[in-house]
Amino acid sequence: MSSLDSIVQPPRPPPDHFHMQSESLIGPLMQSISHQHWKVRVAVIEATGTVIQFGNGKSVDDVLPHFSQRLFDDVPQVRQAVTRVVGGWLLKLRDRYSFFHKLIPLLLSSFDDEMPHIAHEAASLWEEVGLQWQEENREDLKDKLDFASPPPAHHPSPENRPGLGCRELVFRNLFKILPAICHDITDWVAGTRVKSAQLLAVLLLHAEDHITQHLEVLLRTLLLACTDEEQAVVRSCTRSAELIGTFVSPDVFLTLIWPMLRKSPSTSGLLVLAAVIRGCPREALRPHLKAITTELASAHIRQGSENHRYGETLLLCVQALLSVCREDCRGCGLQLMEVLVTVMAFTGAAGLGDKVQETMDMLATMESGGDSQDLYREHMGPLLEWLAGSQRDWTMHSPELLQFSVLVTHAGPALGEALPHLVPILRSCLQPDRDPQMRLKLFSVLSRALLRAKETLDSQGQLHSYLDTVIKDILVPNLQWHAGRTAAAIRTAAVSCLWSLVSSEVLSATQVQDVREALLPQALTTLEDDSQMTRLISCRIINTFLKSSGGAMDPDKATKIYPELLKRLDDVSSEVRLAAASALVTWLECIRNDDAKSYYQSDIQYLYRELLVYLDDPDSTVQDAVLEVLKAGSVLFPDLLVREMEAVVHKHRSPTHCELLLQHMQAGPPAL
Numbered sequence: 001m002s003s004l005d006s007i008v009q010p011p012r013p014p015p016d017h018f019h020m021q022s023e024s025l026i027g028p029l030m031q032s033i034s035h036q037h038w039k040v041r042v043a044v045i046e047a048t049g050t051v052i053q054f055g056n057g058k059s060v061d062d063v064l065p066h067f068s069q070r071l072f073d074d075v076p077q078v079r080q081a082v083t084r085v086v087g088g089w090l091l092k093l094r095d096r097y098s099f100f101h102k103l104i105p106l107l108l109s110s111f112d113d114e115m116p117h118i119a120h121e122a123a124s125l126w127e128e129v130g131l132q133w134q135e136e137n138r139e140d141l142k143d144k145l146d147f148a149s150p151p152p153a154h155h156p157s158p159e160n161r162p163g164l165g166c167r168e169l170v171f172r173n174l175f176k177i178l179p180a181i182c183h184d185i186t187d188w189v190a191g192t193r194v195k196s197a198q199l200l201a202v203l204l205l206h207a208e209d210h211i212t213q214h215l216e217v218l219l220r221t222l223l224l225a226c227t228d229e230e231q232a233v234v235r236s237c238t239r240s241a242e243l244i245g246t247f248v249s250p251d252v253f254l255t256l257i258w259p260m261l262r263k264s265p266s267t268s269g270l271l272v273l274a275a276v277i278r279g280c281p282r283e284a285l286r287p288h289l290k291a292i293t294t295e296l297a298s299a300h301i302r303q304g305s306e307n308h309r310y311g312e313t314l315l316l317c318v319q320a321l322l323s324v325c326r327e328d329c330r331g332c333g334l335q336l337m338e339v340l341v342t343v344m345a346f347t348g349a350a351g352l353g354d355k356v357q358e359t360m361d362m363l364a365t366m367e368s369g370g371d372s373q374d375l376y377r378e379h380m381g382p383l384l385e386w387l388a389g390s391q392r393d394w395t396m397h398s399p400e401l402l403q404f405s406v407l408v409t410h411a412g413p414a415l416g417e418a419l420p421h422l423v424p425i426l427r428s429c430l431q432p433d434r435d436p437q438m439r440l441k442l443f444s445v446l447s448r449a450l451l452r453a454k455e456t457l458d459s460q461g462q463l464h465s466y467l468d469t470v471i472k473d474i475l476v477p478n479l480q481w482h483a484g485r486t487a488a489a490i491r492t493a494a495v496s497c498l499w500s501l502v503s504s505e506v507l508s509a510t511q512v513q514d515v516r517e518a519l520l521p522q523a524l525t526t527l528e529d530d531s532q533m534t535r536l537i538s539c540r541i542i543n544t545f546l547k548s549s550g551g552a553m554d555p556d557k558a559t560k561i562y563p564e565l566l567k568r569l570d571d572v573s574s575e576v577r578l579a580a581a582s583a584l585v586t587w588l589e590c591i592r593n594d595d596a597k598s599y600y601q602s603d604i605q606y607l608y609r610e611l612l613v614y615l616d617d618p619d620s621t622v623q624d625a626v627l628e629v630l631k632a633g634s635v636l637f638p639d640l641l642v643r644e645m646e647a648v649v650h651k652h653r654s655p656t657h658c659e660l661l662l663q664h665m666q667a668g669p670p671a672l
Helices: 003-008 016-020 022-032 038-054 057-070 076-092 100-112 116-136 142-146 164-184 190-225 231-247 250-263 267-279 282-297 308-345 350-367 372-388 399-410 419-429 436-451 463-479 485-502 509-526 532-549 562-570 574-592 597-614 620-633 638-651 656-667
Strands: none
Touching: 022 038, 022 057, 038 057, 038 076, 057 076, 057 100, 076 100, 076 116, 100 116, 100 164, 100 190, 116 164, 142 164, 164 190, 190 231, 190 250, 190 267, 231 250, 231 267, 250 267, 250 282, 267 308, 282 308, 308 350, 308 372, 308 399, 350 372, 372 399, 372 419, 399 436, 419 436, 419 463, 436 485, 463 485, 463 509, 485 509, 485 532, 509 532, 532 562, 532 574, 562 574, 562 597, 574 597, 574 620, 597 620, 597 638, 620 656, 638 656
16 A cells, blocks of 8 residues: 555545435535634545545535635645545545546646645645556557657656646546636636636646647637736746647647737737747747748737837747747848837837847847847838838827837937938928927937937938938928927927037038028027027027138128127026027127128127126126127227227126226237
């Protein structure tokens, strides 16, 4: 007699006529099975085992619901008692064949018990049950015993593969067990759902390729169960999906999964797909790789939702493909890039950036041994062509706009190689008749790219070829004044782009002059804008234009600049006032280098007079800035400046700044 026999065998059988009274004992026992003391519960379970073993087997149906509840007992000894009694029935119950489909789930449920010794005992009992049944049905199993098949090549644990008897018991009873599991896996009690999900994985591990005939029901169940809030349920269900991938041909499971995803793309559907792919052997998946990537890249699935969880599961599908197929993915890089760019563009995907980057690096390694920048260089043109097809219909809420923004933001040096595709899209989308909010978004993206133009848009030194388009077709139309807050915001965005362009150091002196000739009138106009930011950036742009002129400016154009800057000294923003003062310094330096400076004498006199007023400004920082302006202009007509200063110094609250200016003039170089 084995040690297990001593556990499940009572010390001595009851009288022969016991079965006539056994049914009357079941009711009282079941009333006590939930007793508050665990030792009583254990005794009741053991007594019930003996009563049914030697009594009427029909009482099993009355007992099983109560035994199922005891599998959730907080006391390990109670759960162990259930495991032992059920195992004993499977071994010794006279009509056990009639109850296999009811008893097997109870014993296998203990495989995932939190106490290792209970899980080990359940496995030992189950092994003995399988061996006994195998021996009892040797004739029926003769061919399978004589020509035993090896474990499937990709069995998750071939050294621990269940015996033939155990596998056959599950396979032959699965059609009876599965409906109850599919029902309980969506039960309102979390514990029941967890146990059912764990049990399903154990059953599928035993059923192996016999899963195929139940696949449609299984996939529907898993799609539903993977929406569960309990992570333990989701983990067990993804484990079951991996087993489907291991034991079922991709021809079969993909035929069933795609219609489900096409009909209703969902997070749970993608989670199941990712798990199935993870479990599938590489050589089995290889012929279907192109079809899988094409489906994932289709707009219906790729853009099925924009929440964080959907993006995460979409990313899991790509990661699963890369981890299983590895170098086989070389021909699918473009479709996988489309998916990854879409995930990055999800509004709720902020926390996925690092994971997406890791996945891109993995894809780049598989394709060429490089990094993600190599991916962008290879696929940037086709990706932009892919997006350009829908750009005429873009609005602020178009997912394609977000995907385009991601490409421009992350492509780095690849942008410089893709200008023939990129600039036409920008030109079309930034026309005044397009969606204003979309234009704001694109200007923001373009401005950031221009700030790093050497590393992005001008990485190939070709931005100058598109300068005319950028200026005349993109910036000029959007710098024109239109009423409304949105129009003002667009002007600010356009001015920011212009500032990024002229300060990026990618334009030659001649190119900056071309920009100045084209955009100086607009920059002077935007000095009057309602937006403080627009006025500030316009001052800085004009300052840059003046510096780039090298003193060679048309006198008529030069005399139109300083009055507009002078007005900004009355601005409500101190920052704008200081920027205007700085630009006036540059303007005066340009005049100082002009051979025909006498042409400007009346303008300079007017400027002296106005600046001396601000030399007594309540804001000390403005006083200091104006002092620097006057110092810069003092070399032009010093005698004229002294006369103007003497005329107003007595009106100033303090003559300090006038005295400082006078000291500077006395110590400075002679007049030019």
